Amino acid sequence: MATEVKLPRLGQGMEAGTIVKWLKSEGDKVEKGEPLFEIDTDKVTQEVEADFSGTLLKIALESGEAPVGETIAWIGDEGEQVAAEAPGGDSAGEADRTEGSDAGEQADGGAPQSAEKPAQAPAREPDREEGREAAAQAAESQPAAERPVRDSGPRERARGNREVPPAELERSKNGGRIKASPLARRIARERGIDLSRLSGTGPDGRIVAEDVERAKAAPAAAPAAAPPGEVESVPLTNIRKTIARRLTEAWQAPVFQLTVSADMERADRLVARSRELNPDVRVTVTDVLAKISAQALMRHRDVNVQFSEDALLKHPSAHIGIAVAAPQGLVVPVVRGVERLSLPETANARGEAVGRARDGKLQRDDLEGGTFTISNLGMHGVEQFVAVLNPPQAAILAVGATEDRVVARDGEIVVRPTMTMTLTVDHRAVDGAAAADFLRTLKTFLEDPALAL
């Protein structure tokens, strides 16, 4: 009895996800708990595990976006047939039951327990665009080599553009739709050609059959680097879109910035000693900053807050987000309860989270619930900078490089390892003096970490 694999909801508010790739092929055995596919949500790319064991019978959505709850594959007994059901036609539970009974009536009764095995059942009347695609495939009884990317959004005219942009670019302009003729889509589907890689030569950049034929003739002419002098257009990934959306939101918060410099001699020595004592754990300045920030936040609970519509949410624990430049873009994994962690524990937790971020393996949990963020560009030699708030958190710390600077101390000119950090604060949640107090504590702890105990 084939069971539908549906696009999972991986967090609050997730409405759609994009299948990046399948980690199993049709016909493969799948064990419950094995990674089955990779999905790109608006926050992360993550692996999704199979909920049940069996044979991966059919993949309905090879790649591309689908709403939560859409059927994207079937798992069942080896050799079992699945109906060429339109994915997405039945995301509701009731629809599933109806479908089951339909299928039962149409089953040929060949095998026991095959009530829901509609062998060669005719495709039901599809009611969506994807449905028609699927129905057309079924009618031709050809395997779905490649499903075209989900269509949505209105057509948009782009007349007068003599340059022919790749469909991917067109698609970003057309709200996700690749403009291609039905014939072009059919040929692409039959030959497994990805329409998003093609340029359309038809009216308004429509991909026509000839374009697909040409693509077949020259398969190597894929996404060639743009010739010098031409603008290369890179479509926005979900993560990029999220970064843009969230930072634009953040820009609306009334913020102020406070800057201090700290003498880093003892903090640096702490890093060095920790590594000496525990070579297995690679402690960094960021870890010291995270730990010390957590301690300071516990003493300044009015900074460890989130601003919400009608209340300030004061958090009992310091969940520190670390801004990470992952290959796919900026992500901020969260290390939880840092005030309860030792420095090596902090380093371990931070190291794992950053590693997952770099590998694109962050889980939704990794990204949620932060109360304070540290963004460290010191390793890039930046002296100081101003970070953009990470709402709903009330503060973010921008950390510059530790460098030898000439400073005055006790009337003497001395050279000290000095680091400048800037705190960006949501003024709706925290006032200047409170933030300044917190920053002074942070500076004091950094200059003398023992005080943080």
Place this chain on the structure above:
Amino acid sequence: MPELSYREAVRDALATALRGDEDVFIMGEDIAEMGGSMGVTQGLLDEFGAERIRNTPISEMAIVGAGIGAAIAGMRPVVEIMYEDFLTLSLEQIVNQAAKHRYMSGGQITVPLTIRTQGGAGWSPGAQHAQQLEAWLVHVPGLKVVYPSTPTDVRGLLWSSIYDDNPVIFFEHRLLYPLKEEVPDELEGIPLGKARVVKEGTDVTVIAIGPLVHRTVAAAKEAEKDGISVEIVDPRTLQPLDEETLVESVKKTNRAVVAHEAVTRMGFGAEVTAVLQEQAFDWLDAPIERVGAKFAPLPFAPVMEQFVIPQPEDVLAAIRRTMGR
């Protein structure tokens, strides 16, 4: 093979039927001595007499009603409505009576009536004498609708219409009457519901009716100069429609244009377009183009009239659009 004009071909089909079958007779306004306002029935009164070639009062309702009665009584009447614009006056009889009797009597009554009419613009007949209303009739179940474009077709299809046991609305076009063509020696019926491939081609199918068949032939010649190979299909019978031939052609060429002289809005071409997208969606490489009159009453002024009705250039432009040129 004899050469006949479209007008002579209609007359030949009528005369042949009248000669061979006592049940056939014709009625209409001024069709006897005058030979009809378009001269189609000239000479028939002399050969067949006033009993079978009957003038009627000026009442389209009465003409069609009398035809229905005679058809129910066992005759095979052919009635003429002078202009298709005046079909509107007889729609009650056509739509509610002729089209319904066979169904409502459970097949006990048939109405083997042929209603000939003519119309069309291009000679400044004005807004009330130039319309193309075929789509109105295609919309009514129980009728057959025929619209031939050549002498051969008009002769063979009129014959089949007379001998069809259903009411047939038979459209002729005023501008086609002088059109001449060699026709087969023997009159042969052309089955209703069979399209004709006017010209074979590989790049785009133009489905045209009536005068647009000929304007499309002209457009296709121009298109060939640009290397565009045009296939032209004339459905000839609009109801029942030979969907199979149309769909097959479009599956071959992957592009389609529909063309008629009637306005495009809710026109016969809209129905053809729907059929094509339902049955050949995955074969279409371009949106289906429609060619028809602009949505306006037909002007009397010749230059304005020509502007409103579709020209060969309009068909050519539509062909080019489907080719992305």
